[in-house]
Amino acid sequence: MVRVVGRLDAFGVALTERPISLYAAAALRIGYGLIYLAYLLREFPHRDELWGPGSPLTPTLSRELLKHTGWFSLLAFSDRPIYFEACYALAVVVCVLFTLGWRTRILSIVFALVVTSFYARSILMTDGGDNLITLMSIYMICIACGRRWSLDSRRARLRGPGYRRRPEFARVAASEHARQLGVARRVLVTVLHNCAMVVIGAQICILYATAGLYKVQGSDWDHGTALHYVLNLSLFRPWPALSAMADSHPMMIAVVAYLTVLVQVAFPFALFGRLKYVVLSMLLGMHLSIAVLMGLPMFSGSMVIADAVFLSDRFYMNVGRQVRRLVRRAASPAPDASRLMESTHIPPQQVRPSKTLDRM
Known part of the structure; x- marks a missing residue:
């Protein structure tokens, strides 16, 4: 029983205090952000036939289909072409910022909303790739995908270890209540991230x-x-x-x-x-x-x-x-030939006078 309790305590500490697979979470963010950006750019000439007012599945039929499927789409709010073009431009910008890792906690929600909106607008013209990206975009709301390889992590690193991610608590940092809220928030974010990563792994399995x-x-x-x-x-x-x-x-x-x-x-x-x-x-x-x-x-x-x-x-x-090693090696300047010859020039040998000459 002591051994079992000890393992349960270790599991609880690992679940609540240490976020797992932060680099893998960043790889998911970068990968899916890039692939959906490439998808939108690739289908840019055909955007109106796929998701716009000129689609065979008209906006009216799409709204009727959404009532039966239960999905939600921003593209179904209006039939005007200018509204669709604005939504398409917003989707491209969101993909770029999400890939770079700028304000990932908020943009992960916006990215999931963009992906699900385009998926639900033309749900009859999708394949397994669209289904998986839609699921992963929803899962990535719960993971801490901006702590590595992102603009958020770079900003936090430049501001130093004393930087607080919760500016609203700065005015009451000395308060015990604020400290407890900060601890509770960190534990909640860590547990949510770890559970979401386990769910993603289970989904792929x-x-x-x-x-x-x-x-x-x-x-x-x-x-x-x-x-x-x-x-x-x-x-x-x-x-x-x-x-x-x-x-x-x-x-x-x-x-x-x-x-x-x-x-x-x-x-x-x-x-x-x-x-x-x-x-x-x-x-x-x-x-x-x-x-x-x-x-x-x-x-x-x-x-x-x-x-x-x-x-x-x-x-x-x-x-x-x-x-990084390859980049440094490629960025290092090649040695100058003249300087190399100067550095490798061997001075002439100095002949010491013999002992007999010294005696004379």
Whole structure:
């Protein structure tokens, strides 16, 4: 009982006092902010047909659909083109600021509102990538995604360790009541962040496990021919010659199909061992193949970013050190040839007089 109580106390301290995976949370913010910004810029010429007044799903039909689905969209408030253009410009600005990490506590809410608004406006023209980004945008409201690699962290670092994040308590800093409120706020933010990170990890595990179990039930995946049929679907052949070249190796296609099912089913169990990085590398290759061969870059990108949540802070810190080292090495000026010759010039040898000459 003493050992169990001690472990429960340690778990409680870790849950309430130390936020976990701050670098992974920053990677989620940067990744999803960039991918949604690229999505909006890529669809800029087609924005009116997808989400605007010129969409086949007119604003009136969209409002009727929102009543049945229960979603909320800012784009359904008005049918005027100028209102839609203002919302689109606001969405682009929000993605940029959220990626940079400026006022992330507020902008995370605005970013989730933007993503859900565009998702709900054309819910019939979405895929798995849109669904995952929408879920992650809601989860990121609860995590502290601005404490690393952000303008917020840079501002706090420049102001020094004595900087308080709660200016409203500055006037009553000496009050015990204000101190207790500050402690309660830190504990609440830490618990909310840790629980949200666990939920994000559980969401990805459930996604991979269910995808693998559904594949097991299909005869095409059981026979190893599922990828053959996928590579011959005209809807998912952006590069027909590349798809035909990959389909010309049936043995490789069968092996990749079996490995896909095995990795997805075993993913939740491989996270607790040394095979985690091997499995994540195989999933990275699988998603890159889906992005190139099937023409689904947004889905693949959203999955790769979601997988980054399982990398430890030590991994991100090591990568950061290596990147800074490469940058310093690339930024260091090359040595001047003349100075190098001057520094390596060997002075002439001085001949000492012999002892006999000294005696004479």
